[in-house]
Amino acid sequence: MIYLVTTTVTPSQIPSSTGSGTVTATPTALTIIEAIYATVNVTTQARSIIQQGSYLILNMSDTDPWGGPDPWPNVKKCLALLHSYGSSIRTFIACDGDGPFTLVPGNVSLSPHTQEITRQGPSGPDFSIVSIVWGAAEIRDGAVYQELYEYKVNGSAVPFTNSVFGADTLPNWPKSGVIWYTEDNFLTFKSIFARENATVTF
16 A cells, blocks of 8 residues: 655644644744654644644653554554754654653754754755655665655655665564655645555655
8 A cells, every 4th residue: 555645834834832823933932844653644633732832742652642543553653743943944753652752942952852954965946855754763864865866856756665765763663754855945845655665756
């Protein structure tokens, strides 16, 4: 089975933490851009439950509030979270059973399992890769960015496999992956994601 979802998120679509109106990302709060749990887009649930004021608070040992019903029973699943702090675009990745986390405004080093995106790899005026998440980790290898860029340029489907992403980040478990990209120089974000051994086209 192939899983393909492409989403576009602009700042004006990000709800405020009070649930009324919309706001753009500010340098005083973390803001969820998109949340993918296994191969399910849980952005709406994450914004209403994980977003708590200026913080992001979640418990990977109890994913039911935002991740239920279980999208992949009897498999260790991971959450890939793209979020912002002002102009800083960040990823958070954690898997089932990893426990509770609180992501806080400020320097990225203050939030566990969180990294600022690299902005590495080749890019064109209408395509840049934002982040690559495979299983339990963000892939930050320039060679992988290059290979995925070539899949886009050639119009070929991306195989979601260890060989493409360069590592087995969750040994002994089937994995899922997310590739975030932008077509307008990091103003809006899109994604493709799939389970291991599926192929998906940008």
